[in-house]
Each structure stands twice: as C-alpha cells, then as structure tokens.
Amino acid sequence: MKTNKFFRKYSAMIGLHLVMILISFITLLPFLWMLAASFMKSGEASSFPPRFLPSEFTLAQYQFLFQRLSLGRFFLNSLILAVSVTFVSLFVNSLAGYAFAKFSFRAKRPLFVFLLSSMIIPGQVTMLPVFLLLNKLGLLNTYFGIIIPGMASIFGIFLIRQYLQSVPDSLIEAARIDGARDFAIYWRIILPLAKPVLVTLALFTFMGTWNDFLWPLIVMTKEEMYTLPVALANLLGEHTPDPELMMAGSVITILPVLIVFMLLQKYYIQGIMLGGVKE
Amino acid sequence: MHKKIYTPYFFLAPALGTLLIFFFLPVAAAFLMSFTDFDIYSLGNLQRARFILFGNYSQLLSDPLFWKALANTFYFVIVGGPLTIIVSLLAAIALNSRLLYFRNWFRLAFFMPVVTTLVAVAVVWRYLYHPRFGIINYLLSQIGIQGVDWLGDPHWAMPALILLAVWKNFGYHMMIFLAGLQAIPDYLYEAARIDGAGWWRQFVHVTVPQLAPTTFFVTIMTIIGYFQFFAEPYVMTQGGPLNATLSIVLYLYQQGFRWWRMGYASAIAFILFIIVFFFAMVQLSLRKRGEA
Numbered sequence: 001m002k003t004n005k006f007f008r009k010y011s012a013m014i015g016l017h018l019v020m021i022l023i024s025f026i027t028l029l030p031f032l033w034m035l036a037a038s039f040m041k042s043g044e045a046s047s048f049p050p051r052f053l054p055s056e057f058t059l060a061q062y063q064f065l066f067q068r069l070s071l072g073r074f075f076l077n078s079l080i081l082a083v084s085v086t087f088v089s090l091f092v093n094s095l096a097g098y099a100f101a102k103f104s105f106r107a108k109r110p111l112f113v114f115l116l117s118s119m120i121i122p123g124q125v126t127m128l129p130v131f132l133l134l135n136k137l138g139l140l141n142t143y144f145g146i147i148i149p150g151m152a153s154i155f156g157i158f159l160i161r162q163y164l165q166s167v168p169d170s171l172i173e174a175a176r177i178d179g180a181r182d183f184a185i186y187w188r189i190i191l192p193l194a195k196p197v198l199v200t201l202a203l204f205t206f207m208g209t210w211n212d213f214l215w216p217l218i219v220m221t222k223e224e225m226y227t228l229p230v231a232l233a234n235l236l237g238e239h240t241p242d243p244e245l246m247m248a249g250s251v252i253t254i255l256p257v258l259i260v261f262m263l264l265q266k267y268y269i270q271g272i273m274l275g276g277v278k279e
Numbered sequence: 280m281h282k283k284i285y286t287p288y289f290f291l292a293p294a295l296g297t298l299l300i301f302f303f304l305p306v307a308a309a310f311l312m313s314f315t316d317f318d319i320y321s322l323g324n325l326q327r328a329r330f331i332l333f334g335n336y337s338q339l340l341s342d343p344l345f346w347k348a349l350a351n352t353f354y355f356v357i358v359g360g361p362l363t364i365i366v367s368l369l370a371a372i373a374l375n376s377r378l379l380y381f382r383n384w385f386r387l388a389f390f391m392p393v394v395t396t397l398v399a400v401a402v403v404w405r406y407l408y409h410p411r412f413g414i415i416n417y418l419l420s421q422i423g424i425q426g427v428d429w430l431g432d433p434h435w436a437m438p439a440l441i442l443l444a445v446w447k448n449f450g451y452h453m454m455i456f457l458a459g460l461q462a463i464p465d466y467l468y469e470a471a472r473i474d475g476a477g478w479w480r481q482f483v484h485v486t487v488p489q490l491a492p493t494t495f496f497v498t499i500m501t502i503i504g505y506f507q508f509f510a511e512p513y514v515m516t517q518g519g520p521l522n523a524t525l526s527i528v529l530y531l532y533q534q535g536f537r538w539w540r541m542g543y544a545s546a547i548a549f550i551l552f553i554i555v556f557f558f559a560m561v562q563l564s565l566r567k568r569g570e571a
Contacts, residue, residue: 017379028391105284111295126306148301232514258395268394
C-alpha cells in the first residue's frame with residue numbers, strides 16, 4: 001500500500017520532468033539550430049540529412065555580414081533608436097504619470113478616461129497618416145522619424161501613475177514647505193523613488209523598439225537607415241541568401257535583447273504582473 | 280496653492296502633445312481618408328483627393344482579396360488563439376507543480392521565444408520548415424510521419440504560421456497564468472482533498488473556476504493581438520502561396536505602401552479597428568458584469 005503510493009509519486013515526478021525537458025527541447029531547438037548553422041560553411045545547412053553541428057567551426061558568415069553587408073551600420077541604427085526612444089520616453093511619460101498621480105486639476109478625470117479608452121485603437125490605423133505627416137515634416141529616413149512619435153506611450157504613463165500613487169503625499173508636501181520647486185521635486189524626489197518602475201518601463205521600451213518591425217519598415221526606406229529586423233527581412237526579399245548567412249544575421253539581431261532580458265528578468269516579470277502589454 | 284494651477288498641465292504637455300499629433304489626429308485623419316479616393320496622385324497634390332463617401336467600403340465588400348485576408352485572419356485567430364492559451368495553461372500548471380525541480384530554468388527556457396525578435400525567429404523558422412533540408416520534416420520522418428511542404432502548400436502555410444505563433448507567444452501568457460495559479464488559496468485545495476477529490480476533480484472544480492477571470496483576460500488580449508498579425512506572413516510567405524496567408528494588416532500594408540491607395544487602405548484599417556473594438560467591448564462588458 002505504502003510502496004505503491006511512493007512509487008506513484010515518483011513516476012509522476014519523473015514523467016513530469018520528461019515532459020518538461022521535451023517542451024524545453026522544442027522551445028530551444030530553433031535557437032540551437034540557428035546558432036549552430038551560423039558557424040557553418042556556406043551550403044552546409046542545406047544538406048540531407050540535416051546537420052546539427054558545423055563540420056568545422058567558422059566565423060566566415062559573421063565576417064561577410066559585417067564587411068560586405070554593413071550589418072554594423074544596421075546594428076548601430078537599432079541601438080541608437082532603442083536607446084534614444086527609451087530615454088526620451090521615460091522622461092516624457094514619467095512627467096505625465098507624475099501629473100496624473102499627484103496633482104489634482106480639473107481635466108484630470110476626463111483626460112485619463114479618454115487616454116484609457118484610446119488604448120484599444122490598433123496602431124496600424126495611424127500608419128498611413130503618420131507616414132504622410134513624417135513625409136511633410138521631412139522626417140522619413142531620420143532617427144527622429146521613429147523617436148518623436150515614440151516619445152509618449154499611454155501604457156507607459158499608466159504604469160508610472162500606478163506606481164507613484166503609492167508615494168506618500170507628505171514627502172512632496174515636506175519638500176514644498178522647504179521651498180522646492182515643482183520640477184525639482186520631480187527630479188530629486190519622484191524620479192529616484194520611481195526607480196523600479198522606470199527600470200521595468202525602460203526594459204519594455206528598449207526591447208519593444210529593438211524588436212519592432214512595422215514602423216521602421218515604413219519610416220526607413222533607405223538602406224543605410226535600416227534597423228536589424230528590416231535589414232533581415234529585406235535581405236530575404238531581395239535575393240535568396242545562404243541560410244548560414246541569415247542565421248548569423250538572426251543571431252546578431254536576437255543576442256542583444258536576450259542579454260538585456262537575462263540581466264533584468266526580475267523587472268520584466270514584474271512588468272507583466274503590472275498588466276504588461278505586448279510591444 | 281492656486282498659483283500652481285498650471286503645473287500639472289506643463290508636466291502633461293510633452294506627452295499629450297505627442298499623442299495628439301502622432302496618434303489622435305492621425306486616427307481622425309485615417310477616418311476621413313477612408314472616405315476619399317486618396318492615392319498616388321494625391322500625394323503631391325492634396326486637391327486631387329475627393330470625397331467618395333462609402334465608395335472604398337463598398338469596393339472592399341466586393342473585393343475577393345479582402346475577404347480572403349479577413350478569412351485568413353479569422354482562421355489564425357480562431358485556431359491559433361485557443362491553441363496558444365491551452366499550451367500556456369498546461370505549461371503554467373506543470374511549472375506550478377510541487378514535484379518540479381529546476382523551475383526557474385524551465386521558466387526561462389519557455390520564455391525565451393517571447394523576448395526575441397519576431398522577424399529573426401520567423402527567418403529561422405522559414406528554414407526549419409524547408410521541405411527537404413528543414414529540421415521539422417526530418418524529425419517527423421524519424422518518428423515515421425511523412426513531412427509536407429509547409430510554406431509552399433496553401434493548406435499547410437497557415438498551420439505553419441500558427442505553430443510559429445504558439446511557440447513564440449505561449450510563454451507570455453504562461454507567466455500570467457502562473458501568477459493566477461499562485462494566487463489561488465491553498466485551503467480550497469485542502470477542502471477539496473478532504474472531500475475526497477482527486478487530482479482531476481481538483482483541477483475541474485477549483486483551478487478552472489478560480490482561473491476564469493485570468494483566462495478571460497488572456498483570451499481577449501490574445502485575440503486582439505492575433506488580429507494584427509503581419510510580420511510572420513511578411514517574412515515567411517509574403518502572403519502566399521495563392522494568398523493563403525494574406526492577413527488584414529499585410530493587405531493594408533500592400534494597398535497603402537505598395538500601390539499607394541491610401542484611401543482604400545484606410546478603409547481596411549477601420550474595418551480592423553471595428554473588429555478589435557468589438558472584442559475590447561466584449562471584455563469590458565463582461566468584466567463589469569463580473570464586478571457587479
């Protein structure tokens with residue numbers, strides 16, 4: 001009787017672990033194959049039966065990408081955009097989030113409800129008019145064409161507001177009595193207090209901008225302004241390059257976000273729990 | 280205090296100004312454009328665009344490609360949505376098991392596809408699906424299943440994109456489910472155990488009802504997200520073969536940025552908006568009823 005129960009528990013445990021290992025294998029296999037194929041000689045990934053390891057380890061694909069296809073430039077474009085959108089939007093959204101959290105003013109409630117309800121409008125609706133507007137302003141194929149429209153996000157404002165509501169008013173009042181100006185209070189008291197939520201939002205914004213495809217595809221039509229995802233998709237469209245080369249390009253595209261995520265996992269998961277929204 | 284009356288407006292100005300110029304006005308402009316014949320000739324000269332009332336919308340209704348895109352998108356949502364949610368839920372339940380070791384490692388592994396660049400993984404999967412050299416058909420052949428030409432066969436192209444989407448997204452909802460599971464109080468399970476409920480009955484009578492609000496939220500979020508799918512067909516199939524993977528947003532992109540039929544494309548955008556709006560309203564009304 002007792003041994004039977006013991007046995008059942010252990011078989012369930014082993015079964016569970018086998019299933020989990022199988023799912024992890026399926027989840028990670030595309031990444032492992034991508035990595036392996038990126039170190040193969042041209043043509044090796046197109047063999048039957050498929051190879052899972054390079055016959056000899058080569059960096060030729062990476063060299064070709066950086067020397068002949070100016071991947072370094074696309075990498076830089078992606079990096080410049082992700083970093084600047086992150087910093088600018090943190091500033092703009094935290095100002096607005098602070099105003100919604102800690103000030104009382106007449107238009108507060110209607111404005112807030114209006115913003116909240118507009119969150120359901122799919123971004124693709126604005127695609128064509130924003131393109132025409134950027135064209136008129138001469139911002140197509142410039143970094144500003146991505147940075148300026150990305151400065152404010154309703155989700156970001158809400159996230160910061162939600163967090164700042166837990167900050168006691170007495171802190172702000174005390175600073176006021178000491179004669180601190182409003183902006184000084186925001187800069188010296190609110191921002192340091194909001195650090196955890198700012199890191200979460202920075203992570204979401206950085207990764208979202210890095211991974212974004214639709215907007216850079218529309219705004220960046222000149223090759224020297226491509227971001228990594230746009231370059232990758234267009235490389236594929238123009239001619240049929242070697243799979244090994246495409247895999248190396250995919251590795252370069254994925255690696256930075258993966259590293260950033262690994263370092264700041266905790267904050268990312270907190271963001272999901274706060275009502276995370278996808279890119 | 281009253282001298283501070285402008286301060287919040289100063290703080291709000293940069294964000295609201297940006298949203299007004301790059302979000303709210305464009306939404307209004309798109310709405311207006313959808314009633315005009317705005318096209319490549321209007322780009323240089325706005326005078327050339329004329330109001331044609333519901334011309335674009337009536338043309339859409341008789342456009343077989345639009346119906347195809349709509350049907351494909353619904354296929355993706357109706358099959359891909361529930362599949363994603365079922366896989367997420369099962370993964371969350373398994374991760375939440377007390378018998379599990381290396382929980383954090385598994386969680387990280389399942390989450391990796393979520394944070395990686397969609398375009399890059401779509402490129403990778405394009406090669407995995409290769410009928411002759413791809414790993415997927417090879418692995419299937421190892422267990423005695425004859426592979427198919429995933430991306431070249433109109434019947435299989437959409438299932439191939441759905442598989443990719445499930446693989447990419449299940450980890451995200453799994454996290455939300457995991458939080459929901461951890462919020463279920465232990466005494467409910469204990470009470471069920473005392474009443475003699477086994478593992479399955481505990482699941483049906485405790486876990487499922489307790490997770491209902493979470494499941495509902497996740498379902499709506501998934502549906503709304505999946506209606507906007509674009510990058511997968513753009514990268515993997517360009518909407519082919521035989522338009523089998525043409526999605527609403529891909530069709531909108533092609534009409535707007537390939538043929539410069541901006542009025543027509545705006546009408547497509549508004550149909551998408553109406554669909555998304557409908558699902559968001561469903562969520563709102565049901566959530567209100569849940570609170571009442």
